[in-house]
Amino acid sequence: MKFFQTISFCIILILLMPAVKTNAQSGNRSFIDETIYKKLIVKPRITDAAIHNWDTAHIVYYDPAIKNNKILLWLTGTNGTTNNMPGDFLNLALEKGYRVIALSFISVPAVSEICIGDALSSNINCAADFRRRRIYGDNNFSLIPDEPQDAIIPRLVKLLKWLAKNDAAGNWSQYLETNSLKPAWNKIAIAGQSQGGGMAEFIAQRETVARVISFSGGWDYSNSKEKKIARWYADKSITPMKNWYATYNINELAAKPLEEICTTLHIPAENIFALDKPLLNTNTAGHPNPYHVDGIRNPAYRSVWISMLGSGL
Numbered sequence: 001m002k003f004f005q006t007i008s009f010c011i012i013l014i015l016l017m018p019a020v021k022t023n024a025q026s027g028n029r030s031f032i033d034e035t036i037y038k039k040l041i042v043k044p045r046i047t048d049a050a051i052h053n054w055d056t057a058h059i060v061y062y063d064p065a066i067k068n069n070k071i072l073l074w075l076t077g078t079n080g081t082t083n084n085m086p087g088d089f090l091n092l093a094l095e096k097g098y099r100v101i102a103l104s105f106i107s108v109p110a111v112s113e114i115c116i117g118d119a120l121s122s123n124i125n126c127a128a129d130f131r132r133r134r135i136y137g138d139n140n141f142s143l144i145p146d147e148p149q150d151a152i153i154p155r156l157v158k159l160l161k162w163l164a165k166n167d168a169a170g171n172w173s174q175y176l177e178t179n180s181l182k183p184a185w186n187k188i189a190i191a192g193q194s195q196g197g198g199m200a201e202f203i204a205q206r207e208t209v210a211r212v213i214s215f216s217g218g219w220d221y222s223n224s225k226e227k228k229i230a231r232w233y234a235d236k237s238i239t240p241m242k243n244w245y246a247t248y249n250i251n252e253l254a255a256k257p258l259e260e261i262c263t264t265l266h267i268p269a270e271n272i273f274a275l276d277k278p279l280l281n282t283n284t285a286g287h288p289n290p291y292h293v294d295g296i297r298n299p300a301y302r303s304v305w306i307s308m309l310g311s312g313l
Contacts, residue, residue: 032091037061040167044104047158050149054106056081058159061090062099064169070210070312071175071188072098073156075196077293078110078218086193086296092305098189098312101159105152106134106144110195114143116224127220128232131202152199156183185209189312193296194218197246201265202232204239212239213308214246215296219257229257233264241266245308247273247301249291273304 032039040060044051047058059082062069072093074085082102090100115126123129126143133141137151148154161180163172175184189211192200197217204212220230237244244267248258262272273295280298284290295301 047162059102075192077194124222127230252291
């Protein structure tokens with residue numbers, strides 16, 4: 001019994017202890033001052049015992065001195081985890097008054113790895129069905145193994161409920177609707193890179209979010225041979241278009257379809273940023289598409305980030 005008590009204590013200690021701070025020059029995680037911002041590290045399985053896959057921790061930062069600010073929900077790209085976050089961008093979000101939730105969700109495989117070839121030929125709505133499964137978990141889509149409890153929104157709801165119960169000082173219940181089945185989207189902005197950017201766009205069409213920020217959001221097709229973008233991009237948005245923001249780099253491989261996607265989504269021209277600055281990391285050996293991730297990592301785009309973030313208060 002003492003052995004199991006010791007193990008339980010160690011697990012709790014790991015969840016609550018501060019993480020090691022890393023050098024901002026890595027381009028992965030910048031210094032976030034934990035004397036100002038409270039940090040919580042929460043394993044998904046702690047919030048929902050049904051979760052068995054992709055148990056990398058959710059990471060939460062907020063300023064306890066600010067009581068009624070918005071959440072910035074961060075969604076990573078394909079193969080990404082919360083172990084490798086865009087620290088400079090998220091640090092700026094905190095400075096702008098947001099709370100930050102870097103959500104852990106299944107980020108593999110990508111839409112572009114599944115909705116191709118025969119799968120796309122037999123179902124031109126494959127990309128929308130894929131995203132619906134990974135975001136809401138409420139449809140039948142057998143081409144990925146994601147379970148309903150693995151989906152982005154169920155994970156977010158479970159995390160918010162856990163925070164409301166275990167971090168009373170944070171008043172996290174304000175970010176849940178009264179029935180606690182849905183997030184209070186009007187208090188949540190969503191930002192994402194690549195696959196995560198596409199997820200942010202998909203959610204913003206269907207929920208009234210405070211703001212949507214897409215960094216080179218994924219390029220989905222209804223016909224990959226002819227490079228016809230997916231039909232879902234033309235769906236009407238519930239989130240007002242003034243709250244939509246997007247970037248793509250003019251030198252990345254999918255620059256043309258990303259430009260077309262921004263137009264099809266009806267994002268205001270002044271809210272679309274075609275990036276063109278020199279790469280942050282000039283060592284591109286082994287990286288077939290280095291410009292694709294530069295927009296979220298390169299501090300040279302800080303002024304763009306400021307425009308996209310607005311105020312979190």
